Amino acid sequence: MMFVESVVRWGTWSILLQFGLGVSAGSCPSRCACRPEVREVICSGKYLNSVPEGFSNDARRLDLSRNKIKTVGRRQFSGLVQLQDLDLSDNLISMIEVEAFLGLKNLKTLRIKNNRLKILPVGVFSGLYSLRLLDLSQNEILVFLDYTFKEVANLQTLEAGENDLVFISQRAFFGLQNLQELNLDRSNLTSIPTEALTQLQSLTVIRMFRLTISSLPNNAFRRLPRLRTLQILNWPALDTIASNSLIGLNLTSLTISSCNLTAVPYAALRHLVYLRFLDLSYNPITVIQGNLLGDLLRLQELHLAGASLLRIEPGAFKGLSFFRMLNVTSNMLTTLEESAFHSVGNLQVLRLDGNPLACDCRLLWVMRRRQRLNFDGHQPTCSSPDAVQQREFRDFSEKELVRLFTCRPARIMDRRPQEARVEEGTTVLFSCKADGDPFPTITWISSHKNTVSPTGRIRVLPNGTLEVRFAQVQDSGTYQCLAVNAAGNDSMSVGLYVKGVPRNKTTPFFLEESWVEPPDLQNANSSAQMAKPYPFDAKTLIIATTMGFLSFLSSVAICFVFMFFWSQSKGQIKHTATIDFVPRSSVGGGGDGADGGRFTMKLI
Known part of the structure; x- marks a missing residue:
């Protein structure tokens, strides 16, 4: 027994070499640990100042980490x-x-x-x-x-x-x-x-974390046909993604997280038809707009956690028939309407926790599917109304849903007729106040059947008031106010009539009491304002040139007639005539300008 222990202690390397499991005797450097059974030499944390010598030629792994080499x-x-x-x-x-x-x-x-x-x-x-x-x-x-x-x-x-x-x-x-x-x-x-x-x-994979790059230019990742995963994390200066920055890529996974994007980069994403996973979390994005993600046909997961989301518009995920997971935890959403999805039947995982949710009829579809939906271990909680505040979704019984998750239809409060008859250039305001639960959104439709935007000469103010600045004749017509919420909608109409103002005192006629400027008047005014750039036209120029040329030919003809009669009176003689015509210079000093040139005739 002592003999065996001696062999193990002093002859390990020779025995292992004999069986092909280790290295030759004396091949483990001092201060290192050798594991011949797996052919490892561990010299980690031994305060070595240089690479030691004496390693076995059969070593497969050498660890020299945590030293002072x-x-x-x-x-x-x-x-x-x-x-x-x-x-x-x-x-x-x-x-x-x-x-x-x-x-x-x-x-x-x-x-x-x-x-x-x-x-x-x-x-x-x-x-x-x-x-x-x-x-x-x-x-x-x-x-x-x-x-x-x-x-x-x-x-x-x-x-x-x-x-x-x-x-x-x-x-x-x-x-x-x-x-x-x-x-x-x-x-x-x-x-x-x-x-x-x-x-x-x-x-196939690029990871780029914690950089100071502020923009992704067009063709930033060109000629990478096999790239499948692109991860951009913690670029605090990144606020611009060019529309063709990701063109040519066949990505299946894209992460642009913890950056400074204020909007979903729809234009850059539209090329990524193979994309399945998209993470835009921790960007100051406020809205997911409707009908702009439809090109991502294969998208299955969208993560937008910890952003600044205020709303997800209807149709936001329209066309995404494979969409199965939405993570919008820790945002400022008050609701998530069923109309945002292509098909809620495909949705499997929904993270809504960490949002100030208003538990009303808009979230009833989530409540009815709460047994089938996976909240990933984080139950959503109601923030309003007061009757259900701080209650988790799983705490509600089926009988409570119809009674508690309700809405009050939108209703316009002041329906008194509003009509404005003003002169051109006047600013007009039309009020439209509405009530409902949830609070309705106000939309104005112009007389040309277009939705009025919050900007421009004709705009909708934050309080729902329609403002028509410097009213023009063409603004005349009927405008419609629409108040809409999840429970219903209401509308009312207002009238605007703008009287034209004369623009030129020389106008041949103007109907003083008319509210619309005659079209002929507008054309007359426009024509009157167009001044001719020259004091004469092309016809006058041609006539003047022709008369000058004819005058010159007449003078030459008279000279030849005079020569003919003079020569006849002298008999048969040889004569020579030299005629010089020197036109007046248009640049130099041409006298008082009375003569058009100088005519000289010499007879020999």
């Missing part, structure tokens, strides 16, 4: 041909020499997390043909140079977060044709490294 020299691990996992995390490494890992042809995982690296020389990863995971996070790396990772062609996951990155060169990721997951968290990047990312044709 400062430098990794060239071919530091060249003898460990079987090594698959190397951990250098939590050291003081500030320099790794070129070819430091040469010879580790079977290494699959390399962790250099939480060190003091500032730059990675090209060639530092030479020989790592089998590497699958590289963790460089929590260092002080400033830049990724061209071709830094070209020799780790089989790398699948790159953890590069929590560095001081200010720039990623366009060819930094050259050669990473098999990279599937990239993490770029908490860096000093000021823009998306679009050109560098285009090298990653096999990329």
Whole structure:
């Protein structure tokens, strides 16, 4: 028995080597723990100042984390041909020499997390043909140079977060044709490294947390056909997402959370027809508008927790036939109407807790399905009316629903006729006050059958009053006020008649008592205001030119007639005539302008 214990104690390595389970005797460095049965060497937390020697050639895992190693020299691990996992995390490494890992042809995982690296020389990863995971996070790396990772062609996951990155060169990721997951968290990047990312044709997941980028430009993630998951978290400056920023992507999962978006980026999302999971939580978004998410045909989950939601409009999820989960916890919603959904029968999970819910007829559909709906362990609670305040949905019996979850139809309070006859340019106000439970919304329909907006010359004020500023003749007509809530609606009409005002004292006629300006008058005024740019027209110019030319020809003809008679009186003589015509310059000083030119005739 003592003999066996002696063998175990002093001859472990020789026995394990004989059975192919371990390494040769004396191959475990001091201050390290070796586990030959799994071929591990654990040197973690041993206060080592440098990489020790004497490792077994058969070691598959080497843990050198939590030491004080400062430098990794060239071919530091060249003898460990079987090594698959190397951990250098939590050291003081500030320099790794070129070819430091040469010879580790079977290494699959390399962790250099939480060190003091500032730059990675090209060639530092030479020989790592089998590497699958590289963790460089929590260092002080400033830049990724061209071709830094070209020799780790089989790398699948790159953890590069929590560095001081200010720039990623366009060819930094050259050669990473098999990279599937990239993490770029908490860096000093000021823009998306679009050109560098285009090298990653096999990329399926990008995680970018805690950055200071303020906008996603068009084509920010172009030429990434296999990208399925994009996670953007905690970008407090991000408030702009261009309409084509995500174009060309086939995402199934998109997270843009804890940013500064004030509205759902509908234009950017409309291209993502394969999207199933969308998380826009913790953005100051106030409304989910109706009929704008219909292009996301496959969407199954929407998370908008911790935002500033005030309402979800009817038809918000119209066309989403696969929609099964809505998470709007911790917002400012008072209700969620059934009309917001394409089909409430498909809805499986609903998170409404943390909202000031008004338990009335609008939430009756939720109450009737509360046994089938999954509230994910968080029961919604009523905030109003007083009779049901602080009661959870599960506390209500079926008999109480009809009596407590009721609404009072909208009713316009003052229905006295309102009619205004004013002159053009006058500002007119029409009042429309309504009552109901829930409080109704006020909508005005113009005389042209259009909905009046809260902005513009004709607008609806916050209190429901219709304001027509600087009334024009064309504003004349009947306007309709609609008061609407979940229980019903009410309406009333008002009349506006605007009298035209004369615009020109030279107008040939004006019907003083008329309320509409004649169309002919408007045309006359418009024509009168159009001044001609020149004192004469083209016809006058042609006539003047023609008369001047005829005058010139007449003078020449008279001269020839005079020559003819003069020559006849002299008999048969040879004569020569020279005629010069010098027109008056239009630029220079032409005298008093009385003569059109100078005519000279010489007879020889």
